Amino acid sequence: MKKVLGNALGAAALALAFAAPAMADTASDAALASDAPATAEAAAVPAETAAVDSTHAVPARPGKWQVKLFYTAVLAKGKITEVRKDLIGLPAGSQTDVNNNTATPTLAIEYFIKPNISVETICCFTSHHVTGTGALAGAALVDHVMILPATLTAKYHFNLPFGLKPYIGAGGAWFFYIDERAGATAQALGATRVHMNNNAGGVVQAGIDIPLNKQGLSFSLDAKKYWVDTTAHFYTANGTEALTTHHTLDPWVLSAGLAFRF
Numbered sequence: 001m002k003k004v005l006g007n008a009l010g011a012a013a014l015a016l017a018f019a020a021p022a023m024a025d026t027a028s029d030a031a032l033a034s035d036a037p038a039t040a041e042a043a044a045v046p047a048e049t050a051a052v053d054s055t056h057a058v059p060a061r062p063g064k065w066q067v068k069l070f071y072t073a074v075l076a077k078g079k080i081t082e083v084r085k086d087l088i089g090l091p092a093g094s095q096t097d098v099n100n101n102t103a104t105p106t107l108a109i110e111y112f113i114k115p116n117i118s119v120e121t122i123c124c125f126t127s128h129h130v131t132g133t134g135a136l137a138g139a140a141l142v143d144h145v146m147i148l149p150a151t152l153t154a155k156y157h158f159n160l161p162f163g164l165k166p167y168i169g170a171g172g173a174w175f176f177y178i179d180e181r182a183g184a185t186a187q188a189l190g191a192t193r194v195h196m197n198n199n200a201g202g203v204v205q206a207g208i209d210i211p212l213n214k215q216g217l218s219f220s221l222d223a224k225k226y227w228v229d230t231t232a233h234f235y236t237a238n239g240t241e242a243l244t245t246h247h248t249l250d251p252w253v254l255s256a257g258l259a260f261r262f
Contacts, residue, residue, distance in 0.1 A: 063262040066118070068108035068220050070257035074101045074126045074147075076249045081229070085244035088189050088234075095134035096141060096247065101126045106255055108222075116157045120169065124149070125178075130232075132185065140183030142194055142232070148176040149226065149253070153205055163211040165218075170204045175228050175249070182234065191234035191242050201228025209259055216261040224253040 078098030083090065106124040113119065126147050132139030153171030160166065177196035186194065207222035227250055234243040 061115070062112075063216065064112045066110040066112070066216075066259055066261040068106075068110070068222075068257055068259040070106040070108065070220070070222065070255035072104040072106040072124060072126075072253060072255040074104055074128075074251050074253055076100065076128065076251035077247075078130055079248050080245050081248055082246040083244070084231070084246060085241060087240070087242040088191065090243070091135040093135040094132065095136065096130050096245075097133050098128050098130055098247075098249065101128060106257075108255075110155070116159070118155045118157065120151075120153050120155055122149070122151045129183065131183075136185075139185035141186050142180060142196075143183040144179060144181045145196060146178040148178065149228075149251075150174045150176065151203055151224070153203060155205070157209075164208060165211075166206070166208040168204075168206050170202075172200065173203050173226055173228060174198065174200050175230065177230065186234055189242075190236050192237045193235040195233045195235070197231045197233075199228055199230050201226055203227070207255075218259040218261070220255075220257055220259040222255040224255075226251050226253065 076098040078096050080094070080096050104124050104126045106122055108120055108122045110118050110120040126149070128142075128145055128147060129140070130142035130145070132141055151171065151173040153169040155167045155169035157165050157167040176198050180194045180196050182191055182194045186192075203224050203226045205222060205224040207220060209218040209220050211218050229246065229248045229250075231244065231246050233241055236242050
């Protein structure tokens with residue numbers, strides 16, 4: 001019996017000796033297999049991180065150009081500040097006024113030098129006429145004149161919540177007077193032709209751009225105050241200058257419209 005047990009134990013030990021290397025290889029393979037998903041998961045982390053980073057990328061900076069299309073009200077004065085020549089004989093207390101134009105289409109073009117600093121120019125033609133007041137009440141002096149208020153301003157923009165961008169600005173202007181026509185009263189007094197001098201002036205402005213979408217479209221409100229004057233020359237049919245008057249215009253220019261930045 002002892003001999004049988006000894007033989008059995010010897011055979012078992014011999015079998016274990018041969019099986020140990022194979023078991024070790026199997027355990028190693030299992031360990032590698034168990035590590036493989038972790039390695040793959042670790043390798044996937046940078047890709048996921050990159051995906052997250054791409055969704056939180058810094059948005060593109062706004063464009064440097066902005067175009068605005070306005071409807072504009074031009075509220076001018078036209079008061080006589082000096083009579084320099086008078087061959088007609090204006091009555092004492094003679095005064096003048098320029099009508100307001102409340103429906104002037106206006107184009108503004110703006111360039112951003114820095115995110116909060118820009119320069120802007122506007123282009124529009126505004127039509128007016130000049131009538132008498134005081135001792136000249138109701139007199140038609142200038143029947144028609146077109147004004148081109150060439151303007152250049154530097155602006156500073158503030159950043160408020162919800163994308164609101166109020167701004168202030170200041171600059172210069174040159175007023176061009178085109179197609180002046182003497183009114184009926186002036187012609188009846190012998191002044192058949194009128195000429196108004198182009199002149200330079202100053203301007204300040206304030207306004208706000210209110211975003212309508214994320215593609216650069218905004219609703220814009222703008223107010224400008226000008227300080228500018230002109231001299232009116234009235235001529236007779238034979239070319240004699242019969243009347244010369246100096247006038248302040250100093251208009252308020254109020255605008256509302258759409259802006260697009262690109």
